[in-house]
Amino acid sequence: MKGGNDKKMLLENKVGMIFGVANKRSIAWACATAAASQGARMAFTYQADRIKENVSELAHTLNDSLVVPCDVSEQAQVDAAFDAVKQKYGRLDFLVHSIAFAPREALEGEFVATTRDAFRTALEISAFSLTQVAMAAAPLMTEGGSIVTMSYYGAEKVVINYNVMGVAKAALEASTRYLASDLGKDNIRVNAISAGPINTLSARGVKNMGALLGYVGQRSPLKRNVTAAEVGNTALFLVSDLSSGITGETIYVDCGYNIMGI
Numbered sequence: 001m002k003g004g005n006d007k008k009m010l011l012e013n014k015v016g017m018i019f020g021v022a023n024k025r026s027i028a029w030a031c032a033t034a035a036a037s038q039g040a041r042m043a044f045t046y047q048a049d050r051i052k053e054n055v056s057e058l059a060h061t062l063n064d065s066l067v068v069p070c071d072v073s074e075q076a077q078v079d080a081a082f083d084a085v086k087q088k089y090g091r092l093d094f095l096v097h098s099i100a101f102a103p104r105e106a107l108e109g110e111f112v113a114t115t116r117d118a119f120r121t122a123l124e125i126s127a128f129s130l131t132q133v134a135m136a137a138a139p140l141m142t143e144g145g146s147i148v149t150m151s152y153y154g155a156e157k158v159v160i161n162y163n164v165m166g167v168a169k170a171a172l173e174a175s176t177r178y179l180a181s182d183l184g185k186d187n188i189r190v191n192a193i194s195a196g197p198i199n200t201l202s203a204r205g206v207k208n209m210g211a212l213l214g215y216v217g218q219r220s221p222l223k224r225n226v227t228a229a230e231v232g233n234t235a236l237f238l239v240s241d242l243s244s245g246i247t248g249e250t251i252y253v254d255c256g257y258n259i260m261g262i
């Protein structure tokens, strides 16, 4: 065909599962729209009934999508969500994990004041959940697969107020490497994106988010904040075969902020 307009899309015939859409500003939704633009079909999970409507409305703008409940603190819901994906699509090629939680008080004041309960919750929901979904996804990734999770700079350097989430993201990045090591033999890749701060619903609840965005936007090499769409495009690269040689990695999508010293 003349004009070269008949190229196969990057995710043609691929099936994905997206965890962590809350609304149209969610990083998970930016990942989903990027993947959909390249032909992917996707299942979406939602954590609580109160956001079911929102997620369904978004998901139904895409071709052949599925919406299933999945609160990762309930193993039965995780099992049921993967069963539903197996029923509808028969297989899974990629998964985007964009889930985190810590009690609001834990993201203010000093880290030294972290309670046992806040620590347990943050690590369970924000870090263990990656292993939990990788374990459930692997048997469905019969032709190999790609798993992508979301991290943040507070995993490796102290970011005031990020506190126990920084510890959870450090565990998440280490989990990414251990999972990549285990699942590589099945041609399943596992990578993390370390995104710069973005004004999403999660970030909304955080004190001084405006100041943080301004600070990072001024100091990053690109002199601006990163967008959810840019994170979504990187997720698209990581779930596509373009990144077939990359696993266990944490890739910064932060307008270069992390490279700066003084």
Ligand code: 1JT
Binding pocket: 100, 101, 102, 103, 107, 152, 159, 160, 161, 162, 165, 197, 198, 202, 203, 205, 206, 212
């Ligand atoms: C959570 C929240 C995880 C906000 C998050 C997060 N990962 C990044 N952010 C944005 C952020 C938050 C703080 C920060 C820098 C960026 C809120 C709900 C729980 C999970 O510190 C300067 C606190």
